[in-house]
Amino acid sequence: MSAEGSGTIRRRIKNLLRSPSIKLRRTGAARNQNDLSGKVTxxxxxxxxxxxxxxxxxxxxxxxxxxxxxxxxxxxxxxxxxxxxxxxxxxxxxxxxxxxxxxxxxxxxxxxxxxxxxxxxxxxxxxxxxxxxxxxxxxxxxxxxxxxxxxxxxxxxxxxxxxxxxxxxxxxxxxxxxxxxxxxxxxxDSSYFVTSGNRHVKFWYLDHTKTSKVNATVPLLGRSGLLGDLRNNFFSDVACGRGRRSSSTFSITSSGLLCEFNDQRLLDKWVELRTSQATCLSVTEEFIFCGCSDGTVRAFSPVDLHFLCTLPCPHRLGADVASVVHAR
Missing domain, CATH: 2.130.10.10 (YVTN repeat-like/Quinoprotein amine dehydrogenase)
Known part of the structure; x- marks a missing residue:
């Protein structure tokens, strides 16, 4: 195609886009979209x-x-x-x-x-x-x-x-x-936080005298937990102690171990959850709840990691709970 022919085509396209009918269609489409966004929630x-x-x-x-x-x-x-x-x-x-x-x-x-x-x-x-x-x-x-x-x-x-x-x-x-x-x-007390992960439990300490500086980012001081024989585990969740056990830190491994770190960052206690996999952890002053595979939740004491109970599993999706209650 010659340069003159291509130039003619470009001019025709420009004139077409400038036509009132095209602008009307665009305006109508935008108005419909705005109306729709106001109606759909x-x-x-x-x-x-x-x-x-x-x-x-x-x-x-x-x-x-x-x-x-x-x-x-x-x-x-x-x-x-x-x-x-x-x-x-x-x-x-x-x-x-x-x-x-x-x-x-x-x-x-x-x-x-x-x-x-x-x-x-x-x-x-x-x-x-x-x-x-x-x-x-x-x-x-x-x-x-x-x-x-x-x-x-x-x-x-x-x-x-x-x-x-x-x-x-x-x-x-x-x-x-x-x-x-x-x-x-x-x-x-907000003085430190703990991270956990793949062969990783680390304690990070906040120096409030330095972090109070507004215009400077200071290096964050970190110290690794002393994992001992459990150093090759995946620590899937972690929770700092509460109340009387505030100096302790609790963690679970994906292989099914509940671990306790003392105030020296040493992993000195652990118990088996007797499950194929553990995923999550929640700690209060009185209880440690461990979420395990198949919807199993086991409760332990934060004082000595003594096993307390296994919580009842929730009913399956679609189950008629009312019929079970009436049957009893």
Whole structure:
């Protein structure tokens, strides 16, 4: 085709795009889209994309349950069986989340390149702060018990642990971690936190005299747990002790061991859960609950790791609970 012929075709296309009928179609399509967005609302989300305890959080004050499904955070009121939703504006999948100690805020981490740690106001379901210091996905997040700091741990290729003073929007301490990390837990006095993962349990200490500096990010001091004969295990979850056992740290291995670290970071006690796999852990002043395979939950005493009981398994999906009650 000659240059003159191609130029004629370009002029005809330009004139066609400038015609009133084309503009009218575009305007009509945009108007229909706006009308549709005002009419369509999300009522309920079926399913969950949680990879473990790190993406499931409960507000102890209200009982509100939070978990992710793709780029949406579901806020479930179990008493009313009603959902509210938080939409991640970046459209990246939520990988981890946690409530603040007072339940007013929630922190989320996401996957993808250059992910953000986001803070949301729960009642308004709006974003109030954002931190972008990771590069390759965020594995787990947690608020400190005093509500001042947020710790975020990146994926294994990201290799970063950041402590964020979120109200001042500054990273106050940071360091690198080479292992795959799947869980994090703060001590009750907010003086340190513990990470766990593949052949990894590490204690990270916050120097409040240094982290109070606004304009400087200080190196985060970390000390590895003394794992002994269990050094080749995958420590799937971790929880710092509460109350009288606040000096202890508890962790479970994916192979089915409940472990206790003393105040010297030494793994000096462990018991078998008698299960093929253990996935999650929850610790109170009086109980240790271990989530195992096949929906099994076993309870132990935090004082001496004494086995207390196995909780009844929930009924299977679709079972008519009322018929079972009436039969009895």
């Amino acid at each position: 999300l009522e309920k989300v079926l399913g969950i994309t949680s990879l473990g305890n790190r993406a499931l959080s409960c507000d102890p004050r209200t009982g509100l349950l939070a978990y992710p499904a793709g780029c949406v955070v579901i806020l479930l009121n179990p008493r009313k069986n009603k959902q509210h939703h938080i939409f991640n504006s970046s459209r990246k999948a939520i990988t981890t989340l946690a409530f603040s100690p007072d339940g007013k805020y929630m922190v989320t981490g996401e996957s993808g390149h250059m992910p953000a740690v986001r803070i949301w106001e729960v009642s308004e379901r709006t974003q109030v702060a954002e931190l972008q210091e990771h590069k390759y996905g965020i594995s787990c997040v947690a608020f400190s018990p005093n509500g001042k700091y947020i710790v975020s741990v990146g994926y294994q290729h990201d290799m970063m642990v950041n402590v964020w003073n979120w109200k001042k929007n500054v990273v106050v301490a940071a360091n690198k971690v080479s292992s795959k990390v799947t869980a994090v837990s703060f001590s009750s």
